[in-house]
Amino acid sequence: MGVYISEVTFQDWSGPLLKLGSALDLALAERNLPLFMPEPRAPDRVFEEKLIPSMEGFADLFGPAQEESLDWDMVIPIDFAGSIVLPVPSSHSGITTIRSAHRLLEATRSLADRIGLPAEVPIEPTNLALTSWSLHAERPDGPAGLGRDRLDAVFYIAVFLRAAERSIQHDCAIQVT
Incomplete structure (x- = not known):
């Protein structure tokens, strides 16, 4: 088990996440934003990463304005400010x-x-590639002499960066489960 960040497939969206999708459509329409529906496709490789290391060093790198961007259950490839909070249970809250x-x-x-x-x-991780890299990486050598805490922060920066890139490039949602 554990916490994962993973790509939401069309089958997920039209099945178990149907209620969420309907609520999201209403919220996007209220903001005059385009509706979101992933295209049906059969990806041979999907984005999925397990969140194993501590997030302490990562969260410390963010300022108050950036820290808000970490608080999400799902990201979608539509540009809007702030968050959309839906009264639909997520994996970790109501x-x-x-x-x-x-x-x-x-x-x-x-x-x-x-x-x-x-x-x-x-660069284009799928199937736990970043998780595997983090678990097997030696401490990167560099001017800062990165230790385990810093390597954990690098892992989370890479995971969130690659999740956002994947969402935008493949027109898909990414969720925390």
Whole structure:
């Protein structure tokens, strides 16, 4: 078990997440935003990562404005400010908080630029590639001499960055389960 960040497929959206999708459509329409519906496709590889390391070092890198972008149950490839909170249970609470993948991308890209991601970090990860990299990575050597705490922060920056990129590039939702 554990906590995962994973791509939402069309089958998920039209099955177990149907109630969430309907509530999201109403909320997007109220904001005069386009409706969201993933295209039916059969991806041979999907984005999925297990959140194993501590998030402490990662959360410490964010300022108050950026920290808000971490509070979500799902991101979608529609650009909007703030969050959409729906009265539909998520995996971890009685509500579902949805944010823009575009805003998450902005926040995490600035962090990635600031700390520099090691060259070995997978660029288009699927099937737990970042999780595997993190578990097997030696401490990146560099001017800062990254230790385990810093490596954990790099892992989360990479996961959130790649999740936002995947959502936008593949027109899909990414959820925490």
